[in-house]
Amino acid sequence: MPFAGRAAELSQVLDAVLPVPTGGLVAVAVSGEAGIGRSRLLVEATDRLRSRGWRVLAVPGDRLQRRIPYGTLAAAVRALQPDNAYTDGLRAETVAALEAGSGSDFARACATTTRLLAALSAAGPLVVVADDVADLDEDCLTLFTVVLSRLAPAPLAVLLSTRSHLAEPSPAAEELLARLAEGAELVPLELGVLTPEQIADVVTPALGGRPDDTLAAQLHLRADGNPFFAIEIARSLAGSGLLTRAGDAVRLDVPPDRIRLDRRDAVLRRVVPLGPACREVARALAVLRTVDLARIGLVAQVADLPEPAVAAAFDELVRAGVAVASPGDNPTVAVRDEQRRYRFAHPIVAEALYDDIGPAQRRQLHGRAARPLAAARSRGEPVDLLDLARHVSESAEPADADAVMVLADAARSALGSAPETAAGLCERALSLLGPDGEGAAGLLSLRCRALARASRPAEAAACGREALGLLPPGPERYRTGTAVISSLFLLDRIGEVIEVADALVATGDPPAALLAQRAVMLAFAGRLDEAAEQGALAESAVTASPAEDVVVCGQLAMLTSMLGRHERTVALGDRAVRASGGSATLRLQALAVSASTEALAGLVTVASGRLREATDLVDGGATQLFPGELALTRVVLDWLGGRWDQALESVRPVGAELAVRREATLAGALAAVELEMRTWRGELTLAAALADRSVPRVLNLAGLYIWALAGYRAAAGDPGGAATVLRAELDRAGDTPYGCLLLSRLIELEPAGEDIDGLVKDLVRMAATSVSPWSLTVVHRTVGGVRADPQALREAVTGARAGGLTFECARAQLLLGEHDEGDGAALVDAYRTFGRLGAHGLRRRAGRRLQELGIKVPRARRGGDGLLTESEERVARLVQQGMRNREIAAALHYSPRSVEVYLTRIYAKLRVASRLELARVLDAMDRSP
Known part of the structure; x- marks a missing residue:
């Protein structure tokens, strides 16, 4: 199809x-009806970008391959030609991960695809093109949702297209677009109809000359301005002898009312003139979707014709251009040449033929396709199980036990690598079986586990609870229960988690993993004594495998951390790592769970070591399990370790990934960490949105969040409100791991009516059994500040340094400098640390004390003291003053395009969406003390 009428849309x-190299991920979503030119626009845009040196990964959606997990993506990655050995190695790893079949393949596929796209974009901008994105398989869409959230800062563009009206909704595609809108810049672009003049440009090559105004108007009218249908109608008219050429123009040879063509007729006429045999073969091809030459016999069985007749008709379809083999990297015909696979030249042709068959005959034709494939499978011959399952799904009658078995087998085979596909197959099998049919419990269990793997916890929980009502005691019931508990936990429905766990424990002999899981949930619910008792039972239970031992140790490490027994937390983490043996997958699981638990407890040194080892394993090719835990660990360690710019840069992609995975519990911890940093930086407008979140229901994380919330309220001018929430949380759960932090912050507020000396004694008592460097440092700093005790403050400084707690160390150094005139060096260190972290209120306080002591105040360095670079801050300040882009460009001697690029980066860093929001954020930062 010529490129005509879309110059404005291309621009x-x-x-x-084009700003992607400096601004990060941008996605353009082109929408419009079938044939409107979405594919042609993407091809033209891709060609323009390729000519500018961009790398291209084309992953076209294909209804024919939707039941093949990662099929189109694997083919696209396989066809890449990297320019260096390292990236080519990543390409091979990604193909292997997409084509493998073990249970951890989704995590591995996400990890390898992320590394590959990062490597491709590191050498220059990369564009991922996904035409007809809703026709990608659901597993591929889920993978892209996760991977693109991780690559938000990368020089990466995504060009998507989708039909305005889909025959079947695609929740996975909708989720992908929603996450792109939240985590990146998503530009929607809807294509409208072409004008008669533009239609004339489009059909000129098909007619061999330009249509006159009357013919162009008729083509426009009958095609409704759709270029694809206009070309098809023009070809039909040209073949019917109704057109005359007059010089360079082509005109109608009959009155317009003699024409009887509409859009659907024009498409079907591509096949109808070819004869009855061709029509039957074309209908068979519409059902089979794609065939290679070795499957002509199957085509013959579906078409109910002799093989020689089918071969002749098939060749005629190819000669007529109705059926085509892959021409290479054509984005609309993504087939593999080496297999000589054939399909229709355009999806619209396949859809028109398929829809023309009628539902009853469609079922019959799918049945003809399923029977020989099922027979071949029963003989032990290799058969594409998912292809067989598709035909069975479309042709089976209710209560067909053989069909249910095929669908269940296909679901089990797809569970590890394609959980979305597996869930859909289970749903279809259940619809055939009926709710009371034999085997429904097993199918519900399988679907629950598939949905859990696909990060759809709400549906997994509902399906799993239905399965639990049918399953007898035994391993499958416990396996299902574990998936239900994990899903409910991600949804922050702790009460229901305990209800399910109690029911499972009450029947039969529960495994150690379930006992440990229940212990943690009891602790999350605040039932600490019961949790400790259940944890002791879990630790004494015999595990059935190294994998279960790793799970039990990880759960018990979380439990002991919540109980404040940090020495046991570290010991259980070590035991989990030892239990993993030689399995890289189990070792990574042990490291990820232990590291996140220890990081949130403030055990920076131990958690950092585990994170380094986990990162080495992932870099070495291990399957990336628990990406949420590892990403959160990295942010927490950057926060505690004084790398705030790095932590805040990571918050956005990590938050997007946790949202994609619906990991509400980890997202609550991330929000608390970000809220604390934003508050100390004086970014109160940004902090306000975080302070409006619901308090996590998990007990220990609720304490962390309320601690950060109280800090924000005090900074925002509401110390009374801050004291109220702190006191309420201390009364509710003062003995939780963050009790020391909560009580310390309450003491710092010096609320009216409180016995500060009594509170300090309570703080000392609370910390008496703690071995956490974080808690001990906070206690020494608070006691030293209240009692003006330099020795306690020195102990705080020493403990913070040993524990890797950079901000805590600087706060203790500030107090030490204020209470001991001889410790000017500590005060200088604190001043520099606060400046580097962007905590300017504390930096100015340290500066004033240095001036009082007659010590030279170090020169503030602006480059690294906040999120914005010096150039970005200049642009932002001019926006704050009300200047427009052209005025800013003139003032700074930039091009208007450069100003747009700077603003894109500034908006992303400060998490604002408009010039007004940017000005308000800067105003708030200027007002902060």
Whole structure:
């Protein structure tokens, strides 16, 4: 199809994606009806970007391959030609991960695809093109949702297209677009119809000349301005002898009312003139979707024709251009040449033929396709199980036990690598079986586990609870229960978690993993004595495998951390790592769970070591399990370790990934960490949105969040409100791991009516059994500040340094400098640390004390003291003053395009969406003390 009539839309696409090298991920979503030119626009945009040196990964959606997990993506990655051995190695790893079949393949596929795209974009901008994105398989869409959230800062563009009206909704595609809108810049672009003049440009090559105004108007009218249908109608008219050429123009040879063609007729006429045999073969191809030459016999069985007749008709379809083999890297015909696979030249042709068959005959044709495939499978011959399952799904009658078995087998085979596909197959099998059919419990269990793997916890929990009501005691019931508990936990429904766990424990002989899981949930609910008792039972239970031992140790490490027994936390983490033996997958699981638990407890040194080892394993090719835990660990360690710019840069992609995975509990911890940093930086407008979140229901994380919330309220001018929430949380759960932090912050507020000396004694008592460097440092700093005790403050400084707690160390150094005139060096260190972290209120306080002591105040360095670079801050300040982009460009001697690029980066860093929001954030930062 010629590129005509879309110059304005092409400019919009290019204008949106060209700033990517400096602004990070941008996605353009092109929508419109079938045949409107979405594919042609993406091809033209891709060609323009390729000519500018961009790398291209084309992953076209294909209804014919939707039941093949990662099929189109694997083919696209396989066809890449990297320019260096390292990236080529990543390409091979990614193909292997996409084509493997073990239970951990989704995590591995996400990890390898992320590394590959990062490597491709590191050498220059990369564009991922996904035409007809809703026709990608659901597992591929889920993978892209996770991977793109991780690559938000990368020089990466995504060009998507989707039909305005889908025959079947695609929740996975909708989720992908929603996450792109939240975590990156998403530019929607809807294509409208072409004008008669533009239609004339489009059909000229098909007619061999330009249509006159009357013919162009008729083509426009009958095609509704759709270029694909206009070309098909023009070809039909040309073949019917109804057109005359007059010089360079082509005109109608009959009155317009003699024409009887509409859009659907024009498509079907591509096949109808070819004869009855061709029509039957074309209908068979519409059902089979794609065939290679070795499957002509199968085509013959579906078409109910002799093989020689089918071969002749098939060749005629190829000669007529109705059926085509892959022409290479054509984005609309993504087939593999080496297999000589054939399909229709355009999806619209396949859809028109398929829809023309009728539902009853469609079922019959799918049945003809399923029977020989099922027979071949029963003989032990290799059969594409998912292809067989598709035909069975479309042709089976209710209560067909053989069909249910095929669908269940296909679901089990797809569970590890394609959980979305597995869940859909289970749903279809259940619809055939009926709710009371034999085997429903097993299918519900399988679907629950598939949905849990696919990060759809709400559906997994509902399905799993239905399965639990049917399953007898035994391993499958416990396996299902574990998936239900994990899903409910991610949804922050702790009460229901305990209800399910109690029911499982009450029947039969529960495994150690379930006992440990229940212990943790009891602790999350605040039932600490019961949790400790259940944890002791879990630790004494015999585990059935190294994998279960790793799970039990990880759960018990979380439990002991919540109980404040940090020595046991570290010991259980060590035991989990030892239990993993030689399995890289189990070792990574042990490291990830232990590291996140220890990091949130403030055990920076131990958690850092585990994170380094986990990172080495992932870099070495291990399957990346628990990406949420590892990402959160990294942010927490950057926060505690004084790398705040790095932590805040990571918050956005990590938050997006946790949202994609619906890991509400980890997201609550991330929000608390970000809220604390934003508050100390004086970024109160940004902090306000975080302070409006619901308090996590998990007991220990609720304490962490309320501690950060109280800090924000005090900074925002509401110390009374801060004291109220702190006191309420201390009364509710003062003995939780963050009790020391909560009580310390309450003491610092010096609320009216409180006995500060009594509170300090309570703090000392609370910390008496703690071995956490974080808690001990906070206690020494608070006691030293209240009692003006330099020795306690020195102990705080020493403990913070030993524990890797950079900000805590600087706070203790500030107090030490204020209470001991001889410790000017500590005060200088604190001043520099606060400046580097962007905690300017504390930096100015340290500066004033240095001036009082007659010590030279170090020169403030602006480059690294906040999120914005010096150039970005200049642009932001001019926006704050009300200047427009052209005025800013003139003032700074930039091009308007450069100003747009700077603003894109500034908006992303400060998490604002408009010039007004940016000005308000800067105003708030200027007002902060």
